[in-house]
Amino acid sequence: MNFARRTAQASSDLLLPQLTALMAYHRQACPAYARVLEATGHPRTRRYQQLAELPWLPVRLFKEHALVSTAADPVTTLTSSGTTGAGASRIALDREAAERQRHMLIATLVNLVGPQRLPLLIIDAPSAVRQQRATIRGATVLGVMNIGRDPVFALDEDLEVNAVAIDHFLQRHAGSDFLIFGFTFLVWSRFYSYVRSRAADLSHAVLLHTGGWKKLADQAVTAEVFRGGFREHTGLTRCHNFYGMVEQGGTIHVESASGDGLYCPDHADVIIRDPLTWQEAAIGTLGVIEVLSTTPRAHPGHILLTEDLGMLLGVDDGEWPGKRFAVAGRLPKAEPRGCSDTLAQGVVS
Amino acid sequence: MIRTLFPLVGNVPAEAIVARLAGSNGHPLQLADPRMLDFLGDVGQRLCLPARARLYPELGALGVWLRKRHLEATIQRLEDITGVLRFARGLVFHVAPGNADTVFVYSWVLAALAGNHNIVRISTRGGDTLQAILAVLQEALAQADPIVAATQSIVSYDHTDLASTAVFSLACDLRVLWGGDAAINDIRQAPLQPAARDVVFPNRSSFATINTAGWLSAPPARQKQAVEAFHTDAYLFGQAACASPGTLFWVGDVAATRTAQAHFTDLLRHTVSARGPQADAAMVIQKQVATYGLAVENIAREITVVCNEITTVQLAAPPRLPRRWLGTGVFVHWRLDRLQDLLPLLKRQDQTLTWFGFEYAELDAFARQLAGKGIDRIVPLGHALDFSPIWDGYDLLREFTRLVTINPPQTAENQHDSQRH
Numbered sequence: 001m002n003f004a005r006r007t008a009q010a011s012s013d014l015l016l017p018q019l020t021a022l023m024a025y026h027r028q029a030c031p032a033y034a035r036v037l038e039a040t041g042h043p044r045t046r047r048y049q050q051l052a053e054l055p056w057l058p059v060r061l062f063k064e065h066a067l068v069s070t071a072a073d074p075v076t077t078l079t080s081s082g083t084t085g086a087g088a089s090r091i092a093l094d095r096e097a098a099e100r101q102r103h104m105l106i107a108t109l110v111n112l113v114g115p116q117r118l119p120l121l122i123i124d125a126p127s128a129v130r131q132q133r134a135t136i137r138g139a140t141v142l143g144v145m146n147i148g149r150d151p152v153f154a155l156d157e158d159l160e161v162n163a164v165a166i167d168h169f170l171q172r173h174a175g176s177d178f179l180i181f182g183f184t185f186l187v188w189s190r191f192y193s194y195v196r197s198r199a200a201d202l203s204h205a206v207l208l209h210t211g212g213w214k215k216l217a218d219q220a221v222t223a224e225v226f227r228g229g230f231r232e233h234t235g236l237t238r239c240h241n242f243y244g245m246v247e248q249g250g251t252i253h254v255e256s257a258s259g260d261g262l263y264c265p266d267h268a269d270v271i272i273r274d275p276l277t278w279q280e281a282a283i284g285t286l287g288v289i290e291v292l293s294t295t296p297r298a299h300p301g302h303i304l305l306t307e308d309l310g311m312l313l314g315v316d317d318g319e320w321p322g323k324r325f326a327v328a329g330r331l332p333k334a335e336p337r338g339c340s341d342t343l344a345q346g347v348v349s
Numbered sequence: 350m351i352r353t354l355f356p357l358v359g360n361v362p363a364e365a366i367v368a369r370l371a372g373s374n375g376h377p378l379q380l381a382d383p384r385m386l387d388f389l390g391d392v393g394q395r396l397c398l399p400a401r402a403r404l405y406p407e408l409g410a411l412g413v414w415l416r417k418r419h420l421e422a423t424i425q426r427l428e429d430i431t432g433v434l435r436f437a438r439g440l441v442f443h444v445a446p447g448n449a450d451t452v453f454v455y456s457w458v459l460a461a462l463a464g465n466h467n468i469v470r471i472s473t474r475g476g477d478t479l480q481a482i483l484a485v486l487q488e489a490l491a492q493a494d495p496i497v498a499a500t501q502s503i504v505s506y507d508h509t510d511l512a513s514t515a516v517f518s519l520a521c522d523l524r525v526l527w528g529g530d531a532a533i534n535d536i537r538q539a540p541l542q543p544a545a546r547d548v549v550f551p552n553r554s555s556f557a558t559i560n561t562a563g564w565l566s567a568p569p570a571r572q573k574q575a576v577e578a579f580h581t582d583a584y585l586f587g588q589a590a591c592a593s594p595g596t597l598f599w600v601g602d603v604a605a606t607r608t609a610q611a612h613f614t615d616l617l618r619h620t621v622s623a624r625g626p627q628a629d630a631a632m633v634i635q636k637q638v639a640t641y642g643l644a645v646e647n648i649a650r651e652i653t654v655v656c657n658e659i660t661t662v663q664l665a666a667p668p669r670l671p672r673r674w675l676g677t678g679v680f681v682h683w684r685l686d687r688l689q690d691l692l693p694l695l696k697r698q699d700q701t702l703t704w705f706g707f708e709y710a711e712l713d714a715f716a717r718q719l720a721g722k723g724i725d726r727i728v729p730l731g732h733a734l735d736f737s738p739i740w741d742g743y744d745l746l747r748e749f750t751r752l753v754t755i756n757p758p759q760t761a762e763n764q765h766d767s768q769r770h
Contacts, residue, residue, distance in 0.1 A: 032645040039644040039652045058637045065645045275630030276657065288630055307634060334635035334676060 003111045003254055003263055008315045008323045012051050015269055018294045019302060020048055023055075026300035029069035033057075033300040052271055052280055056290055056305040059247050062089040070094040070298040089247050097298035101250030102146055104295045108265040109147045112240065112254055113206050119173040120148025121166070123182025123191045123209075125155045139249060144181045144208065154182070154191060161194045170200055177204050183211035184241065188221060196233045203235035210242045210252070227259055243327050247301045251293040253325075261313040261324025268293040270325055272312045273305070283312045286328060307331045351513055354471065355486045355503035363516035366502050370440060370466040371520070376496065380435060380464040380750065381424045384494035389458055390417030391489045401485075405478045407451050407585065407734075414736060415458065423738055424462055427746055434753040437464030439522035441749065444514075444536055445471045446527040446550075450478035455736045456525055456745070457503070463749040466500040468517050473505050508532075515539045523548065523749065548748050550741050553591035553700035554672040555733060557582070558688065561601025563706020564609045575705050576616040577624075578731025582703055584626055585734055587677040592701040592726075592733045596670050596681040598691055600707075606684045614655055614680070621658045621678070628657040628678060636660050636676035643671060649681075670694060688715050695723035700741060705730045 006014070027034045027044070037043070042055045061067065072094035093101070122128075128141050145151050152169045156162045180202070182191065187209045195202060207230065216226070223241065230236040243262050244252040253262040253270065264270055271280055272287040281287035289310040296302045309328045318324045350360040378385065393415025396402070402409030413419070427435060441460045445453030457469045471479065483503070490498060506513050518524060518539035526533045527550040537547065557579065564572065582594055599606045628636075640662055643649035648671060651663035662681040664670075671681060685691055688711060702724050704712060712727055725742045728735065738745050 035647060036641050036644040039649055040641070041653075057641065058634050060634070060638045061641050061645070064638065064642055067645065275633070278633075288634070305634065305637070307631070331631045331634065334629075334631040 003108075003256070003265075003320055005111075005266065005321065007321045011264070011266070011269060011322055015267075015292065015294065016048065016051055018267075019051065019054060019292060022294055022296075022302045025297075026069050026302065030067055030300050032065065032067050033069070051269060051292060054292070054303050056303045057300060059089070059245065059304045059306050062091060062247050062299070062301065066090055066092070067299050068092045069296075069300055070097065072096070072298075091246055091249065091301065092298050093249070094298045097296070100297055101295055102143065104250040104265070104267055104293075105143045105252065106147050107267075108252060108254070109144070109208075111265070112208075113147070113177075113179065116177075117147065117149040118206070119169070119178040120145065120151040121154055121169050121173075121178065121180045122151055123154045123180065123187045125157050125159055126153045127157055128153075139246065140210065140244075141181070143250070144179075148179045148181075155186065159186065159190065161190050163194065166191075166194065167198075174201055174204060177206065180205050180207045182209055184209045184226070185211060185215045188216055188226060192226075192229060196229070200234055202230065203237070205234075205236050206238045206240070207236055208240050208242060208254075210244065223259065245291070245304075245306065247299075247304055248291055248293045248296060250295040251291070253291075256319040256324070258319050260318045261326055263318075263320050263322055263324055267295060270310070270323060272310050272325060281312065283314060286311050288331065289325075289327065307333075350506070352505045353502065354483050354505055355501070356490060356498040357487065363506075363513040366468060366504065367440075367516060367520040370468065370500060370502060372499070378437065378461075378464045378466065378496055378500050380427075380437060381421070381462060382464055382496070384496050385461055385464075386417055386420055388489055388493040388497045389415055389420055389461070391492060392485055393417065393420075395485045395489060396482075401481065405481055407478060408481060410735075411451050411454055411482075414455070420458075420462060423459075424746065426738070427750070432755050432757060434755065435750045436753060437466075438749060438751050439465065440520060441465045441467050441523045441525060442517045442521035443467060443469040443525040444527060444532075445469060447472040447474050447532075450476055450482065452527060452736075453503075454482060455740075456527065457501075459738055459745045460523075460525070460749045461501060463746055465523075465749055467502065468521070469501075469503045470514075470517070471503060471505055473507060475505075508535075511539065521545055526550065548743060548745075550591070551698075553698055553741065554670070554696075555592045555594050555701035555703070556596045556598060556670075556699065557594040557703040557705075557730065557733075558598040558600060558691065558707070559609070559613070559704070560688075560706030561599050561606045561609045561684075564613065565605060567706065572612070573616060575730050576613060576620050578729070579703070579705075580617060580620045580624060581731055582733035583680070584621065584624075584677065587626075588679070589674050589677070590734060594701075594703055594733060595672070595675070595679070596664075596683060599682065599684045600686070600688050601684070602686075603684065610661075610682055614659065614661055617680075618655055618659055622656070626658070626677070632677055633657050636679050639671075639673075639675035640679060643675075668694060672696075672698070688712075689718060691715075692718055695719065697723055699723040701726045701728065701733050703728055703730045703733045 027037055036057065037055060040055060048054055070092060122141060124141055129138050152165050154162055154166050227239050230239055238257050240257065241255040242252040251265060251268045253264050253268070255262050269292045271290040273290055274281040274285065274287050286309055289306045289308045290304065291306060292303050294302065308330055311326050311328055313324045313326055315323050351363050351366060352360055393412045396408045396412030396415065402412065443453060443456050453469055453471050457467055460467050514536060518541055521541070522545050524541060524545065525548045526536055530551045533549055533551050586593055588595065599610060601609065640649060640652045640660055643662060644652060647665055648669050649662045650665035653661045655661060658678045660679045662679060664681060664683045668683050688707065704727060716727055
């Protein structure tokens, strides 16, 4: 499958009118967003030639303010507790926006694994969707469940391996294509050691995993070690890391099977910004990741400056057409320094 | 366990520190005790050494403040009243702020000058500046009279160690609390002796005011100097000290103020590019989150990123002043027709007003109209962070001492007086 199908320029040409239209929509639907645009020099009359000129919102704004572009009753409010702040983003999601997210995620994954619904092994506990529907973890699991069938949870409620469930699943499905989904840390620390000990055959598997590498980096597990381990000991070659955030639900940037970088789905783009000039950073230069997506409808999350560091690895020169990039870590949070301390923890900590 | 930082006596329980400072000795510490003055003066000299002061600019200022002659002058401000004797309160327990490394020194030094025994709890989060201060204190202690080590203790312990806070609180005659409102409320859960009390320094906000006409008529050299002074006020503590200016009030007409603001900001841009500090990506994003938040709340009407180090904000009318930290280098502007128009905008929690281009008489009249309902200090640009023994409305040397009166033998006349009352 060719996950990304357009060159970077073609993709950008397509997205510019869609995103400026979306800006106009949110400007009218969300007065708070309109005020930010007016205050920062983006009046209604301003025109844009390039994606990089479009105004972003810093993603942490959603942790501090409820920005809503819908009058409909939200079906849910998604929360994420990022590591940069005590607060969690509260993202309103009405029925239409939720449906749109689901549709975009399915379209993205269909490009990756094809239109047939594959059996799905989830490297998580059943409670991830039962009790945590409104968290990024629960929402992501639910999203992926939409593209699979016959889902089986590989972990028990204590996040330990459920050997019976895994063995039974592999007996039934390992002979033809199937999906494995989970968070990177759980996939490695729980699932990998189990399937390795069993010498399981995962050569028909497509592994989708997401979430930070920090815990694994502490154990000296890099992306190469991760991919190499699965390839060597289970025959799994279709291993795809992906990058996304609750503030832009339905949009995931997926790594190619060869591991030559993360690629944007059809409806999204990334811009790596130089942290001094805030212009687009050159290929191979570390910068701050801006994400652009036509998905968000119920909140103005279509152009966001993240607090993640990343690097553009190349343009139209990899396994698929388009930009390829890597995520390299997270910016620290700026702390006040002074005698009136505003940290929740208090001054005497 | 309590980690002792000065004098260094290892890790000990809170009770041991209290017992040590309570131990009597032959010559108890006096108000303006020469042994303490010698020690503090020596510390001041060491802090002023060029190598050190270059590395930590705020230490140079502290060193100047600690010069022996300056300390003597400070203590002499306490007036002599016939029949009134002044003594130390006893044991003072100071809780220093978590992230302003030099503030604890001022509070401690004044209490020690007043003849008190002191326990100073400083944060475990202290930075390089703090380490440098502790090193200097240690150096000076070697030359000092043993009374210094016997009566003073600087310690550090985790803020969750409520038991130690309780021991120090119950032992002290006066507790001095610096810090955030929440932290102060937490510590206040620990009871004091019935006769003891708290001196508190909670969250404060500070501003600057510039007379537009005064600015425009000032010679260029004076303007440059003023902006450099403002740069010190704003950036020395990352605009996060309680005295760091957040909002600038311009007093003048619309057109002239617009010109003056643009000129001021341009000079500030040059100053910060020459002197720093440079803002990193996290700080730039912090400022975006904070200022965009002001637009979301309809507090800001215009946000201009001048450079990574400077963001200016024009307030929407009617003005609501942002009193929280927005990031290092966010300058909120509001124009007034007259200085008096500032009165209704101020609150009790407002501390320092730095100024430029006004006559002293205008400021004096303004302060009288304010009548203590907000703003504790009015100082020229560049002096926001100067420590004064009168702070947050307290005259600290008076807070740190107690009075004993001796009436003269009664004459027939004043006996009549006292009977009448």
